[in-house]
Every structure is written in C-alpha cells, then in structure tokens.
Amino acid sequence: MARSGITLHRRLKLRHLHLLDMLNTTRSMRQTAARLGISPAAVSKSCIEIEEILGKRLFERVQGHLVPLPGLERVLVAARRIDHELQALSEDFTRETALLHGTLRIGFQAPMLERPLVSWVARMKHEQPFLTVSIEYGMRKRLLDDLHAGRTDIVAVNLLDVASSGRFETRTLCLEHCVIIIDDVLMTSAEVFDQWAHFVDRVWLLPLRGMAMRDRFEQILLARGLAFPPRLIEISLPTLIEHLVESCDAAALMPVSLLSESQLARLPVLEGGAAGDDFYMEHGIAWARGGRMNPATQYALSIMSSLP
Structure with missing residues (x-):
C-alpha cells in the first residue's frame, strides 16, 4: 500500500536516495556495499526499508542481479531534483561566505x-x-x-x-x-x-x-x-x-x-x-x-x- 505524501516526506531520507542511485548504477548489492563502505546485509536491509516506505517494489532480483522496476525511475528523478537544489544551496552559502561584511x-x-x-x-x-x-x-x-x-x-x-x-x-x-x-x-x-x-x-x-x-x-x-x-x-x-x-x-x-x-x-x-x-x-x-x-x-x- 502506498504511503501518504506527508509520511513519505518525513520517513524517506537523503541516504535512501543515495543508496537507490548507487544500486541503479551497479545493479548489485555487493558492489553497492563495497562502494558505500557498508555490508551487503545493510544494503539489503535498507533496500527493503525503502520499498516499505514507498509501498512499492523498485527492483526485481534475478540470478543475483537487480533489475529496475518502473517505479525506480520516478524516484530517481525526484532524487536528482533534490540533489540539484542542494548543490545550488551549497553554492549560495559558499558565495555568501565569500561576501564581505562590516x-x-x-x-x-x-x-x-x-x-x-x-x-x-x-x-x-x-x-x-x-x-x-x-x-x-x-x-x-x-x-x-x-x-x-x-x-x-x-x-x-x-x-x-x-x-x-x-x-x-x-x-x-x-x-x-x-x-x-x-x-x-x-x-x-x-x-x-x-x-x-x-x-x-x-x-x-x-x-x-x-x-x-x-x-x-x-x-x-x-x-x-x-x-x-x-x-x-x-x-x-x-x-x-x-x-x-x-x-x-x-x-x-x-x-x-x-x-x-x-x-x-x-x-x-x-x-x-x-x-x-x-x-x-x-x-x-x-x-x-x-x-x-x-x-x-x-x-x-x-x-x-x-x-x-
């Protein structure tokens, strides 16, 4: 069952989005774990947690590989938008820090x-x-x-x-x-x-x-x-x-x-x-x-x- 927008906003974290992006890149829990410096079990647990929050499966597991399901791309589009806004925010803060005061x-x-x-x-x-x-x-x-x-x-x-x-x-x-x-x-x-x-x-x-x-x-x-x-x-x-x-x-x-x-x-x-x-x-x-x-x-x- 899909969660409400308010619940999703509160429960889905930036680390979840980063994990999904890495899983989509590697299509492997083991390679994702190696790149993120965590255990494969932690990757699997987080993936299950994300799917529960969304109320939707994002990957099909086929012979040890991850096959993206249609819902994943929609989540990744939102993740890229959030990442873009955070980068812009960081640039704004960097620019403001460089501004003169006094x-x-x-x-x-x-x-x-x-x-x-x-x-x-x-x-x-x-x-x-x-x-x-x-x-x-x-x-x-x-x-x-x-x-x-x-x-x-x-x-x-x-x-x-x-x-x-x-x-x-x-x-x-x-x-x-x-x-x-x-x-x-x-x-x-x-x-x-x-x-x-x-x-x-x-x-x-x-x-x-x-x-x-x-x-x-x-x-x-x-x-x-x-x-x-x-x-x-x-x-x-x-x-x-x-x-x-x-x-x-x-x-x-x-x-x-x-x-x-x-x-x-x-x-x-x-x-x-x-x-x-x-x-x-x-x-x-x-x-x-x-x-x-x-x-x-x-x-x-x-x-x-x-x-x-």
Whole structure:
C-alpha cells in the first residue's frame, strides 16, 4: 500500500536516495556495499526499508542481479531534483561566505571625484550587498589623520604633499587645473601673479588654510616672493564661491570642475604645473602605509584605482 505524501516526506531520507542511485548504477548489492563502505546485509536491509516506505517494489532480483522496476525511475528523478537544489544551496552559502561584511570607511574631499565616487559605491553595493559603505566629507588634514590612525580605510582627496609625508600609499587618478576669477574674467595664475601688484589688495576668496588649493596658492606666492593678500574671505564650501564672488566683488580661486558651461567656453589656455605657472591639483586615493590591509579595503582599492 502506498504511503501518504506527508509520511513519505518525513520517513524517506537523503541516504535512501543515495543508496537507490548507487544500486541503479551497479545493479548489485555487493558492489553497492563495497562502494558505500557498508555490508551487503545493510544494503539489503535498507533496500527493503525503502520499498516499505514507498509501498512499492523498485527492483526485481534475478540470478543475483537487480533489475529496475518502473517505479525506480520516478524516484530517481525526484532524487536528482533534490540533489540539484542542494548543490545550488551549497553554492549560495559558499558565495555568501565569500561576501564581505562590516563597514568600509571612505573619507572624501575632492569635488572632481564626486561622480566617480558615486559610480564606485554603486558597483560596490551591487557586488557586495552586505558591505556597509560609510562616506565622510571633511577637511583634508583631519581625513588624513583619521586614515593614519585607522579610523578611515581609504580617502579620495587632493594628493598635494600626501605621498611625501611618508605615512601613506597613493594612487593618482586625474589632474585638475585651477583658474582665478577677477571681475568675471577667467585668468591663469601666471597672468595674475605676473601682475600681482594690481591684484594683491583685492578682496580674495580662498579655501581655508589646510585645503589643498589654499596650500598650493601659498606655495606659489612663496616661490615667487610675493606678499599674501591682506583682505580675505575663507571658505570650505565650494557651492558658495560664485555667490560670494558676485556679492563681495572678490577675486577667487576656482577649480575647473566647478566652472559653469558659460565659464568653460571662456576658459584660457592652461599648461604647465611648476610653481609660478598655471597650477593644477592632483586628485586620487590614499591608504595607510604598512600593516595588513583588511579585505574590504583591498576590495575598495581594486574598485577605486581607476576612473569609471
């Protein structure tokens, strides 16, 4: 008599299905016993147990050999489906075990890398859904101090003097020129510094000291032996530059990435890079030198090492 589906589900075991598959392959209880490392008596007992559970004979015993009966193939089809699902489950667990967990901490202060950062994070979340990506915008010095202290894993910043500090490894991703806006005219730094006496007493809108553009600006003044402008507005928010320039009639440093389309159409020819010439900013990523890099940082470094 055939058993109910619920009883079959509870009583039929994976070992039973494996045994039937081996019996179908060898057509011999003795060979099956040898391959499974059990006695022929145990194979015979299990076979009888399975047939009792199913309420159906699966083999005909003919002169010491097993001849499959029609019901066996149906059982083996179900067994193969179960085996396939278990393999898929195993692969899923293996894949999940390989996924990264925890938090990746990224420091950021480089407007030109904003769009790449969005692309990097989107890819990370697609490939590593369980990895939390924490992005903190802040002053470059603090971000680098946090990186050195292990409070941040990787930073995307202007790389001015970062490698020379000896504390970090760096990778340059792009270069960005900066220009100077005076009376709504875009000028190269060389043009302005060559006529510095005409511009030094203007109200100057500059990044806060410690920001890369400000440091570079001061390096150029020092290299040329020029006085620092006495009338200042200092700012860390690039989005306010345009409004402050207009309202205060100020001269201002401006990275090319923040220029409007109309301003880009009036962009002067930019070249050079030595102190005193048109200066550019080197943007990229940095991570702590030495020590063992955790898997999340290694992964982020592989993603962030090239522009999307």
